[in-house]
Amino acid sequence: MVLIRITFLLVVCHVGITYTTSIPRNYEKAKIELEEYIEAKKKDIDLRFKPLYHVAPPVGWMNDPNGFSYHNGEFHLFYQFYPYDSVWGPMHWGHVSSPNLVNWKQLPTALLPEEEQCFSGSAISQEDKLTLMYTGRVAADVDPYFNETQYLAFSDDGINFYKYEGNPVLARAPNGSPEFRDPKVWMYENNYYVVIGSQTTDKRGRVLLYKSSDMKSWEFLSVLGESNGDMGYMWECPDFFELDGKFVLLMSPQGLLPQEDRYKNTHQTGYIIGEFSYHTNEFIHEVSFQEIDFGHDFYAATTTEANGKRYLVAWFSMWDEPHPEDVDGWAGMATIVRELSIVGDRIIMKPVEQIETLRAEILIDSNIEPGQVLEFGKAVEIFINSDISQKLDLLLEGREGDSKVWLRWDPEVGKVVVDRGSSDIRQVEWSPIESQTWRIFLDSSSMELFCGEGEVVFSSRVYALGGWRFTNESNQSLQIKAYDLKRGVPE
Ligand code: FRU
Numbered sequence: 001m002v003l004i005r006i007t008f009l010l011v012v013c014h015v016g017i018t019y020t021t022s023i024p025r026n027y028e029k030a031k032i033e034l035e036e037y038i039e040a041k042k043k044d045i046d047l048r049f050k051p052l053y054h055v056a057p058p059v060g061w062m063n064d065p066n067g068f069s070y071h072n073g074e075f076h077l078f079y080q081f082y083p084y085d086s087v088w089g090p091m092h093w094g095h096v097s098s099p100n101l102v103n104w105k106q107l108p109t110a111l112l113p114e115e116e117q118c119f120s121g122s123a124i125s126q127e128d129k130l131t132l133m134y135t136g137r138v139a140a141d142v143d144p145y146f147n148e149t150q151y152l153a154f155s156d157d158g159i160n161f162y163k164y165e166g167n168p169v170l171a172r173a174p175n176g177s178p179e180f181r182d183p184k185v186w187m188y189e190n191n192y193y194v195v196i197g198s199q200t201t202d203k204r205g206r207v208l209l210y211k212s213s214d215m216k217s218w219e220f221l222s223v224l225g226e227s228n229g230d231m232g233y234m235w236e237c238p239d240f241f242e243l244d245g246k247f248v249l250l251m252s253p254q255g256l257l258p259q260e261d262r263y264k265n266t267h268q269t270g271y272i273i274g275e276f277s278y279h280t281n282e283f284i285h286e287v288s289f290q291e292i293d294f295g296h297d298f299y300a301a302t303t304t305e306a307n308g309k310r311y312l313v314a315w316f317s318m319w320d321e322p323h324p325e326d327v328d329g330w331a332g333m334a335t336i337v338r339e340l341s342i343v344g345d346r347i348i349m350k351p352v353e354q355i356e357t358l359r360a361e362i363l364i365d366s367n368i369e370p371g372q373v374l375e376f377g378k379a380v381e382i383f384i385n386s387d388i389s390q391k392l393d394l395l396l397e398g399r400e401g402d403s404k405v406w407l408r409w410d411p412e413v414g415k416v417v418v419d420r421g422s423s424d425i426r427q428v429e430w431s432p433i434e435s436q437t438w439r440i441f442l443d444s445s446s447m448e449l450f451c452g453e454g455e456v457v458f459s460s461r462v463y464a465l466g467g468w469r470f471t472n473e474s475n476q477s478l479q480i481k482a483y484d485l486k487r488g489v490p491e
Pocket of ligand 1: 063064080091119120135181182236237299300
């Protein structure tokens with residue numbers, strides 16, 4: 001097919017990358033029509049469960065966060081996006097930006113599918129240029145009828161993205177596996193590195209490491225991690241970074257079997273801590289895989305680094321589970337951003353500090369007695385101090401109904417429990433490393449519980465109609481401080 005192309009060619013050089021792109025006119029037209037469609041369609045969205053401070057699509061479906069980056073003084077967050085229905089479909093990249101990781105602005109859709117679906121990937125900021133590396137999933141003639149290849153797109157203004165003419169830049173996994181996706185790119189000493197999720201020939205998940213001087217031709221270096229058979233059949237959305245003197249391989253394995261309290265979701269997200277050398281390209285695993293969040297709805301987490309801090313965001317939904325908001329014209333959202341650090345042999349996650357700027361008024365700052373009920377708005381932050389040598393039992397539910405969640409602590413068992421009723425339970429051991437406070441973030445359809453310093457975190461979707469009702473079902477009185485939170489995302 002001959003594409004009518006706008007004739008200007010962009011040739012850009014910086015730190016070793018030279019791009020030549022041209023912009024097909026019909027692609028530009030499709031972008032404009034898409035934004036018009038989104039604007040028109042937004043009016044049909046029922047806002048009852050739409051978050052006030054979590055990133056969600058304006059209309060339609062979102063899954064993984066992509067391209068999380070800090071560029072020209074702003075954070076950029078993209079996401080897997082299907083605008084035309086509230087179910088997964090041909091993948092676009094939605095786009096928001098923020099000065100502080102809590103106030104988000106909607107930007108035009110960054111990538112539209114053409115011959116390729118725009119699967120997950122990452123971004124790298126260099127001077128004024130923001131470059132995206134993502135998986136182009138293309139149809140193939142033979143079983144399994146798809147192939148996953150790596151594509152580039154770049155932008156000079158952080159808003160409009162042009163696909164690279166020489167795509168794909170990485171056409172095949174070393175073993176030819178069609179499962180080859182979700183590149184996470186970074187720079188180290190004038191070279192680009194990328195990790196990509198893939199599969200061995202006998203269908204074990206693995207993460208591949210590559211290096212390049214220009215992002216266009218890539219050299220395969222090593223396998224950073226691989227399932228030994230019981231760690232799943234595919235490792236999606238890898239990320240690899242230095243944190244507190246260690247290296248962390250974060251990824252989302254598919255196919256782990258549930259083991260007691262662990263691996264209860266359709267798929268998991270977790271990490272391996274170890275040592276890595278850029279000379280040998282070997283990642284020596286020191287602490288084996290552990291989940292990073294124990295809630296019901298947390299997947300495809302990804303990170304970025306800015307000002308010496310490592311920030312994480314994840315998809316706040318789960319594959320193959322109901323998404324009750326889909327009848328309202330949208331589905332899926334992102335978690336609040338968390339800051340990571342390593343304590344001992346685990347990662348702890350704290351809500352990003354700037355989230356305090358969302359606080360409006362203090363709703364309560366006092367003791368509440370057993371049986372006492374509090375009523376809140378849709379977006380609330382709650383601190384709970386209790387005597388953790390005694391049981392703790394809280395009920396959170398919509399003031400006008402819909403779902404409920406119980407948060408419990410039993411000192412004899414030593415576990416925190418998040419119970420959505422009907423045996424839909426997630427639980428995990430908690431031994432506070434310092435603080436014994438629980439910090440809870442509630443939005444119109446979500447609950448995030450940070451225990452202590454963030455050594456145990458649960459992210460679970462809970463659908464609260466008409467704001468939140470909080471009941472102290474414990475036998476002890478609790479010290480509660482709660483804030484109403486302001487809107488941080490567009491409607
Ligand atoms: C993870 C994932 C990725 C893929 C994307 C497709 O949730 O399956 O591996 O790139 O979603 O939307």
